[in-house]
Amino acid sequence: MITTGLPGPADEPPPVRLLDPEGRRVEDPRWPLDLSAEEERSLYRDMVLVRRFDAEATTLQRQGELGLWASLLGQEAAQIGAGRALDLRDFVFSSYREHGVAWCRGVDPVGMLGFWRGTAHGCWDPYRAGMANYQVVVGGHAPHGVGYAMGMQRDGADGAVLVCFGDGATSQGDVNEAFTFASVYGAPVVFYCQNNQWAISEPLERQTRVPLYRRALGFGFPGIRVDGNDVLACLAVARGALEHARSGAGPVLVEAVTYRMAPHTTSDDATRYRSGEEVEDWAAQDPLVRMRTYLETTGRADAGFFTEVDEEAGALAARVRGGCRAMPDPPATAIFDHVYAGPHPLLDAQREEFTAFQTQFEDAS
Ligand SMILES: Cc1ncc(C[n+]2csc(CCOP(=O)(O)OP(=O)(O)O)c2C)c(N)n1
Ligand SMILES: [Mg+2]
Structure with a gap:
């Protein structure tokens, strides 16, 4: 028999983790992370605010105020960890689900909704945010990101590009072509794959026979697997990967292992293809609960902090609701503008x- 020589599932190293599912801090010498209590609290705050925003957007869709919404529920740690690792030198290309990354880039959530309400083709200024608008074509933005990174390389810029996509996107030609170009040109790119286990109704086992992070090795660059429900680990790994790319050492693939707790979009009924037990198993690994437990048990945050964050989330939801409803309809001829x-x-x-x-x-x- 001819074998792959790859380790079997039992020998696979565990994903990078700095907070275990019970909210206890664990050290990984390869990924040191030294944050102040204030920085840790602010990571939690961001996760709560984007979750609240997401819930409000889902409700607005149900009430006919948005045409569609793609929820980030369950993926807050993966998105906030990566988003907070970026700095002003960097640029992001994302799919349709990275509202949390956009939040970290300073994009106003009300503005994000213009796209989903159908009042805007592009709903934020990419240059101001350092992030291109949503891409709905699965994987279509991966070559864009690599091209942008190659441009940065030629301009002598010292930033890196973060390209965010899902597990399903790794089966797209565009993503594989982007891997090849990034590798052979040593482009400063971090490919950030949120493996949320599903591509609409297609499970991960229909995308790959090897862990996704291992795909990178075949293209000649490093791949790292991180616990995508651990915001500290996502931040540490994304930081390290961006530093690697900025230093001129070429691309990196990060696979953040997480779960899409909501249906694919508001047009999907996930109960038709996945079990309630699977969803419950992942609910027990909720990234917000894990971080909250850590902050509480270590005394890094008190009850007043959590109340404040919840109040802030309520105010954000009210602002988003009002802002969404007040968004003016463009004239029908606006379809011809900006083509x-x-x-x-x-x-x-x-x-x-x-x-x-x-x-x-x-x-x-
Ligand atoms: C090129 C292309 N093919 C198919 C679709 C329809 N489609 C939209 S999202 C999606 C699944 C993508 O799954 P994944 O990459 O895992 O991202 P996730 O939605 O889970 O975040 C598909 C097939 C599309 N938008 N673009
Ligand atoms: Mg997916």
């Missing part, structure tokens, strides 16, 4: 035709 940077004769003709079409109805009324 190209400058005027285009074909588009101008289409706009004119459409305007004439609309005018007929005005006459009729």
Whole structure:
């Protein structure tokens, strides 16, 4: 028999972890992390606020205020850990679920909703945020990220690019092509895969026969697996990976092992393809509970802190709700704006035709 020579599942090293599921701090000499209690509290705060924002967005969709919403529920640690590892030199390319990363880049949550409400094609300024707008084409932004990183490399910039995608995206040609280009050009990229176990209704075992982080080795760069429900580990690993990329040492793949607690989007019914027991098992590893337990048991936060954060989350939800409802509808002709940077004769003709079409109805009324 011909074998792969890869370790079997039993010999697979555990993912990097700095907080165990019971909220106890564990050390990993490869990933030192020295944070003040204030910094640790602020990681928890961010996770609570993005969870609350996410819950509000789901409700707004149910009430007909948004066309669709892709929930980040369960992935707060993976997103806040990576988002907080970034600095102003870096640039992010993400899929449709990285509201938590966008939050860390200073994007206003009300603004994020423009895309999901259908009032904006692009809902934040990529250059101000250091983050491109949502990408819905699965994996489509991976080559964009590598191209951007190669540009940074040629400009002598000292930042790195973070490319976020899911487990399902690793089966896309775009992601594999991006891996090849990043590897052979030594591009400063961190590929950050949130393995949330599902690609809509397709489970992980339909994407890969090896742990996803091992894909990197075949392309010639390092791959690391981190506990994606441990915000401290995600921060430490993302920091280390970004430093590696910024230093000119080439790309890294980080696989953050987590779970999508909500359906794929508000259009999906996850009960049709996954068991309640599986969801319950992962609920027991809730990233917010883990961090809260750690802060409480070590005395790093008192009851007043948690009350304050909950109040802040309530105020954020109210602001998001009001801001979403007040978002003005664009005129129908706005569909023709911003297609190209400058005027285009074909588009101008289409706009004119459409305007004439609309005018007929005005006459009729
Ligand atoms: C190229 C392409 N194919 C298919 C789809 C439909 N689609 C949207 S999300 C998705 C699953 C992606 O799963 P994963 O990469 O694991 O990300 P997750 O949604 O779990 O965060 C699919 C197949 C798409 N948007 N783009
Ligand atoms: Mg997935």
